[in-house]
Amino acid sequence: xxxxxxxxxxxxxxxxxxxxxxxxxxxxxxxxxxxxxxxxxxxxxxxxxxxxxxxxxxxxxxxxxxxxxxxxxxxxxxxxxxxxxxxxxxxxxxxxxxxxxxxxxxxxxxxxxxxxxxxxxxxxxxxxxxxxxxxxxxxxxxxxxxxxxxxxxxxxxxxxxxxxxxxxxxxxxxxxxxxxxxxxxxxxxxxxxxxxxxxxxxxxxxxxxxxxxxxxxxxxxxxxxxxxxxxxxxxxxxxxxxxxxxxxxxxxxxxxxxxxxxxxxxxxxxxxxxxxxxxxxxxxxxxxxxxxxxxxxxxxxxxxxxxxxxxxxxxxxxxxxxxxxxxxxxxxxxxxxxxxxxxxxxxxxxxxxxxxxxxxxxxxxxxxxxxxxxxxxxxxxxxxxxxxxxxxxxxxxx
Ligand code: HCA
Ligand code: CU
Numbered sequence: 001x002x003x004x005x006x007x008x009x010x011x012x013x014x015x016x017x018x019x020x021x022x023x024x025x026x027x028x029x030x031x032x033x034x035x036x037x038x039x040x041x042x043x044x045x046x047x048x049x050x051x052x053x054x055x056x057x058x059x060x061x062x063x064x065x066x067x068x069x070x071x072x073x074x075x076x077x078x079x080x081x082x083x084x085x086x087x088x089x090x091x092x093x094x095x096x097x098x099x100x101x102x103x104x105x106x107x108x109x110x111x112x113x114x115x116x117x118x119x120x121x122x123x124x125x126x127x128x129x130x131x132x133x134x135x136x137x138x139x140x141x142x143x144x145x146x147x148x149x150x151x152x153x154x155x156x157x158x159x160x161x162x163x164x165x166x167x168x169x170x171x172x173x174x175x176x177x178x179x180x181x182x183x184x185x186x187x188x189x190x191x192x193x194x195x196x197x198x199x200x201x202x203x204x205x206x207x208x209x210x211x212x213x214x215x216x217x218x219x220x221x222x223x224x225x226x227x228x229x230x231x232x233x234x235x236x237x238x239x240x241x242x243x244x245x246x247x248x249x250x251x252x253x254x255x256x257x258x259x260x261x262x263x264x265x266x267x268x269x270x271x272x273x274x275x276x277x278x279x280x281x282x283x284x285x286x287x288x289x290x291x292x293x294x295x296x297x298x299x300x301x302x303x304x305x306x307x308x309x310x311x312x313x314x315x316x317x318x319x320x321x322x323x324x325x326x327x328x329x330x331x332x333x334x335x336x337x338x339x340x341x342x343x344x345x346x347x348x349x350x351x352x353x354x355x356x357x358x359x360x361x362x363x364x365x366x367x368x369x370x371x372x373x374x375x376x377x378x379x380x381x382x383x384x385x386x387x388x389x390x391x392x393x394x395x396x397x398x
Pocket of ligand 2: 175205
């Protein structure tokens with residue numbers, strides 16, 4: 001069953017919850033790197049700000065992420081800790097094994113996502129339900145996010161959410177993964193699905209690619225949203241998310257009068273700012289850093305881009321860092337004309353995942369790096385394009 005709706009405050013308005021994802025989505029920003037120590041300090045500070053959920057990372061993505069998540073799991077915090085996982089059982093178990101009580105599962109069901117996974121609609125629904133049941137059986141509380149929900153038919157969305165409620169999912173979330181939502185679209189969505197899926201049951205995750213994340217968060221709050229995802233300075237893939245500091249200001253207590261919280265906020269912002277490489281950060285608009293995004297974009301850019309970068313004066317960057325995955329790395333190698341076998345790929349991946357501070361996006365930097373890995377790779381061809389623009393049009397449902 002979905003937990004009861006939040007308590008009402010004195011004015012009678014619902015107290016909207018906040019989920020902070022600085023440590024997970026925030027580190028997916030190009031130009032941002034957190035040490036384990038910084039993550040642990042940030043976790044304490046963000047908790048002191050009174051957020052309801054703290055997303056600690058995607059533990060299966062890299063050994064240092066797992067270690068930071070393990071340390072944060074042991075802290076005495078008020079916020080509910082949540083670990084990110086794909087629908088894979090081993091990723092769900094990785095969250096459970098760290099003693100993190102909540103898992104954040106995510107997957108998409110629109111035509112683009114189905115094509116990507118090679119699944120029919122009904123197989124995708126069944127796979128998601130199986131993962132939710134698997135996580136519940138492990139004793140985890142489960143939040144399920146429909147990835148790319150803003151480009152998903154609202155009937156399909158309502159059906160998926162309805163089915164997962166029957167399976168005992170604890171929270172449901174709606175991701176505007178490429179940042180195309182507007183307050184008007186949200187009002188229309190509310191009209192369509194609000195009676196079957198009340199917004200006070202829903203979390204919202206708004207990306208800021210078109211500068212609309214805060215406006216959308218405010219609209220979702222007005223429509224009764226249960227929880228909004230945010231991050232310090234709005235860090236996240238590409239242009240990131242809603243800024244946590246902006247949403248804290250909108251909470252019932254307002255901006256003033258909360259000394260401890262305000263001190264924690266200033267200290268945390270300082271810490272985050274010192275973790276940013278500004279030269280890279282300023283080029284993040286179409287930078288893809290997580291393995292899931294890289295794999296998606298090299299296959300079909302439209303999956304994680306709201307427009308053709310060239311149309312809006314942007315440039316696609318594929319970021320080589322510890323967040324890259326096996327499939328993304330394989331595609332990236334072939335784009336640059338490098339060859340390897342499975343054993344070489346595994347060795348290279350292990351090396352990259354262990355290089356905590358590695359963050360390369362300029363083609364010549366990446367080629368130089370790969371050339372230095374001659375024990376795993378052979379270079380056959382000169383560098384080829386990364387950053388072309390081949391965006392098949394897809395219909396965006398309102
Ligand atoms: C991602 C995708 C995600 C997932 C959000 C969530 C999105 O970074 O891989 O799980 O709540 O924007 O769709 O961040
Ligand atoms: Cu996101």
